[in-house]
Amino acid sequence: MKYDLLIKNGTIVTAAESYKADLAVKDGKIVAISNEINDEAEKIVDAKGKLVLPGAIDVHTHMSMPFGGTVSSDSYYSGTMGAACGGVTTIFDYPVQRKGQSIMELINEKKAMLEEEACVDYASHCCITNLNNGEILDEMSKAVEEGITSFKAFLVYKKEGMMVDDATLVRLMERARELGAMINIHAENPDLIDMRTERYLAQGKTSAWYHYMSRPEFVEAEADKRAIHWAKHLNTPLYIVHMADKEGLEAAIQAKRDGADVFIETCPQYLEYTCEVYKRDNGRNFVCSPPMKGQESQDALWVAIKNGLIDTVATDHCPFQTYEKDWGKDDFSKIPNGCDGVEVLYPYMLDAANRGKIPFERAVELCATNVAKIFGCDDKGSLSIGKDADIVIYDKNKDFTVTIDKLHTNCDHTIWEGKQLHGYPVQTYLRGSLVYDNGDFVGKAGMGKFVKRSPRI
Structure with missing residues (x-):
């Protein structure tokens, strides 16, 4: 041959x-x-x-995503070009349902752009924001037949109309269990965030630091625990995206030990930075949700990675230009939430391996093999005969040394500058x-x- x-x-x-x-x-x-x-x-x-x-799989990206009054700066072309240049050969996108929109309408809306622009392979999680009087629950079976086997629920962004209540979350989780699908959750408590945001703004506390203060560790942990509670009692799988806090992490780990089908994702930004970045002059560039947390949380994340208790590392790649971040210069609540990362994901985790923090095998497991197993990417995630x-x-x-001029993103800055x-x-x-x-x-x-x-x- x-x-x-x-x-x-x-x-x-x-x-x-x-x-x-x-x-x-x-x-x-x-x-x-x-x-x-x-x-x-x-x-x-x-x-x-x-x-x-094996090529990495970034299971959490937001390309061309409308959010915060604008659209994330990376198109499917520039975002996947950056992915390829960082060793990521498959991305997962998170299209967000609008009221009244069906799952397949949402997927087909993105399909033409992805087919024309994507430089690496791609899959989609669908963000469900409402059930359309139950029609979405019926349509989930069709989506699974089409190979779309995961759906995201926001426990936050209430004012933006993206949040699901607990009853909707439970209905989605029960339906996912029936279909062999997965519910992914963004866990933060919106009522506490809104209350604390209003309080800080009323006090004239408007800098990026108060983005963190409006949604600190316990605000994320409460929602983590609530979602884990439902997963355990409903006996349904749960994937927690961008885990950033120690308390929620510990609850998820305990659920695993109790036999629950709970999976944990974290991101490089939580492994590298703490909330202290929000005190920098350019702190608004680091604004994402959940925000980076304190040193205790970061240390706990690294311990869990080393001990095999975190399942995946992904990026939540969602960059915005500096002038857009500057909308919140005098009001942190107006800063578009999101940072870049897709091109840095694999190099960052492999650097950790090269410096002896984790084995290279663990970096591959976190960035490729586990993702493929958890999300049913049968042809991906490992170097073995028959795989892609x-x-x-x-x-x-x-x-x-990471600098913006070396990256391939369509953004004018990177939070990884100088790394x-x-x-x-x-x-x-x-x-x-x-x-x-x-x-x-x-x-x-x-x-x-x-x-x-x-x-x-």
């Missing part, structure tokens, strides 16, 4: 082990892994001294096709394909 791609002499990293081997690709799939493969290939890559990793040839070649000795990384991806392959090569994007718009996912039953 003549292969399309042969990667030789590298060290393959899986969630379970690392070993030296050659890897061969044909028709977009991994077809051979062996100590030595000497067959012919259209392209041969020498990965001696480098790691060969989504491959990253990583140079442990390449130092990289020094030891080790960096040098090539990314999407289903065997080179899309990133030593600093340059070499793919093209429209290369990405829809990932049809399997239900959990």
Whole structure:
């Protein structure tokens, strides 16, 4: 057989082990892994001294998302181009339902843009904001048949009309259980946030610091615990997005130990920064929800990552331009919520491995393998025969300092400015096709394909 791609002499990293081997690709799939493969290939890559990793899956992104009076700055093209350049070969998008809109209307509304613009593969979670008199519960079965097996519920953004009440949440969770689907939740208490926001603004406390103060640890923890309570008593799976606080984390971990089907996601920004960033002159650039928390919460997140108790790391990528962030210069409640991250996700976690904080296998597990397992991406998440040839070649000795001019985002700033990384991806392959090569994007718009996912039953 003549292969399309042969990667030789590298060290393959899986969630379970690392070993030296050659890897061969044909028709977009991994077809051979062996100590030595000497067959012919259209392209041969020498990965001696480098790691060969599965492409990352960023399970939490918001491209072209209307929010806060504007739209997140990354299109599906620029956002997925950045993803490819950071070693992310699949993204999950979060389209948000408008009142009266059906699930498939929502998906089809985004479909044309994704087919035209996406540079990596893509899947969707649907954000459900209302049940349309029960029609959504019926339509969820059709969505699952189409490979859309996860749905998001906001326990926050009440004033914005995006929040679901507890009864709606429970109905969604029960229906998801019947269909083998998953409910993802954004956990914060909106009434406390609104009360505290009004109080601080009335007192003239308007800086970015009060974004954190309006929604501190206990505001997130209460909602975490409420959602976990329903998951345990309804015996239904629950995926908690962007976990940032120690108290909620501990509740989720205890639920796991009690046998509940609870999954925990956190984000690089919570692992790197604390709430102290909101005291900076450019603190509004770091405004996201939930906000970064105190050092105690950050320490707890790292302990849970090291102990295998956090399931995934994703980004909540949702950047806005500086002038838009400046809308809240004198009123923190007007700052569009969101930060960049998709291009930094894998390099950041691999840097942690390269510095000895976690094993490389753990970074792969958090950023690829676990995501594929939890969300039914059967062809993704690992380097094994029959899987999609989504491959990253990583140079442990390449130092990289993050600056906005080196990233591929359509944003004029990055919260990662000046972050020094030891080790960096040098090539990314999407289903065997080179899309990133030593600093340059070499793919093209429209290369990405829809990932049809399997239900959990």
